Amino acid sequence: MQPDNVAEFRFYAELNDFLSPEQRQQTMRYRFSGHPGIKDPIEALGVPHTEVALIVVNGQPVTFSYQLQAGDYVSVYPFFTTLDSAALPQLRDQISSDPRFILDVNLGKLAKFMRLLGFDSLYRNNLHDADIVKIAVNEQRIVLTRDRRLLHAKQIQHGYWVRAVDVDSQIEEVIRRFDLCHLIHPFARCLVCNGMLTPVDKTAILDQLEPKTKRYFQTFRQCVNCQRIYWEGSHLENMRRRFAGVLTP
Numbered sequence: 001m002q003p004d005n006v007a008e009f010r011f012y013a014e015l016n017d018f019l020s021p022e023q024r025q026q027t028m029r030y031r032f033s034g035h036p037g038i039k040d041p042i043e044a045l046g047v048p049h050t051e052v053a054l055i056v057v058n059g060q061p062v063t064f065s066y067q068l069q070a071g072d073y074v075s076v077y078p079f080f081t082t083l084d085s086a087a088l089p090q091l092r093d094q095i096s097s098d099p100r101f102i103l104d105v106n107l108g109k110l111a112k113f114m115r116l117l118g119f120d121s122l123y124r125n126n127l128h129d130a131d132i133v134k135i136a137v138n139e140q141r142i143v144l145t146r147d148r149r150l151l152h153a154k155q156i157q158h159g160y161w162v163r164a165v166d167v168d169s170q171i172e173e174v175i176r177r178f179d180l181c182h183l184i185h186p187f188a189r190c191l192v193c194n195g196m197l198t199p200v201d202k203t204a205i206l207d208q209l210e211p212k213t214k215r216y217f218q219t220f221r222q223c224v225n226c227q228r229i230y231w232e233g234s235h236l237e238n239m240r241r242r243f244a245g246v247l248t249p
């Protein structure tokens with residue numbers, strides 16, 4: 001049976017990234033039967049639910065519990081950091097003030113940079129999609145992925161499709177999208193295993209240091225998990241320079 005109802009959809013700003021070129025910046029007609037939940041047509045048109053911040057139907061903001069009606073005009077908006085959404089219906093729980101992330105298998109470099117900036121960023125290169133979804137739900141982690149299909153998983157509350165390919169732009173995207181600027185704590189986390197770093201006395205680790213490191217550095221940190229040793233050297237300076245644009249709000 002042919003679907004007999006029609007609604008119209010318009011997607012705004014970077015949500016157009018998910019549409020085919022001929023659909024971008026256009027009002028689209030969507031045919032349907034019955035009264036599907038509003039999330040279904042949005043995802044059927046290609047936009048993962050995690051990318052949507054605001055849905056307006058016939059001029060009224062709605063939540064994901066809204067059921068589509070014949071003749072509806074639906075406007076769908078992405079996240080804007082400047083949007084004051086406090087008065088609008090919330091589509092999902094708020095992100096915690098200490099956000100945690102899980103990164104898809106192809107984002108190993110980004111995971112390292114996120115850790116460098118102090119963000120709890122779980123990454124293993126052997127995780128399957130189902131593992132990522134499960135961990136994200138159990139540990140309330142935000143999913144970062146280059147695979148937009150993964151974000152269609154219903155159980156995922158918070159996620160982001162990383163657009164850029166190079167890691168500098170990727171980190172910039174993530175910091176802006178989740179407004180992380182004020183949460184950056186360089187050298188708080190192990191780049192290799194995501195464990196927390198804790199101050200350690202130089203005398204306690206003297207035998208593990210290279211002669212030059214021993215001579216030039218006084219302040220050290222150690223991973224509570226894998227015991228790796230870190231010190232604030234040129235690494236930190238390079239990073240500050242590299243991300244100067246992003247790190248200053």
Ligand SMILES: [Zn+2]
Nearest residue numbers: 190193223226
């Ligand atoms: Zn470690």
